[in-house]
Amino acid sequence: MVNLTFYGGINEIGGNKILLEDGHKRLLLDFGFPYKKHKQFYEEYLKPRGGAGLLDPLRMGLVPPLEGLYRDDITPVGVAGVQLR
16 A cells, blocks of 8 residues: 655645655655745754754754665764654
8 A cells, every 4th residue: 555645845835745655665755945944943144054964954844754764874863852753
């Protein structure tokens, strides 16, 4: 059975991310940037911390928390507030 999970892009402009799952196979379709959500955290003079890897975007919900999607060296392990699915 095929499952679709939407991570962003619903009732907003940009940030369309759709996870397609069929059994053990997964495909993430990423079609944009979550402008509204991004502006809640960053402004022209306030930029994401590059050294934090994906910690900040994961905590803020800017990227979906999917286990196995991101490289191990940029994914936080055992960090409070971040649950990888």
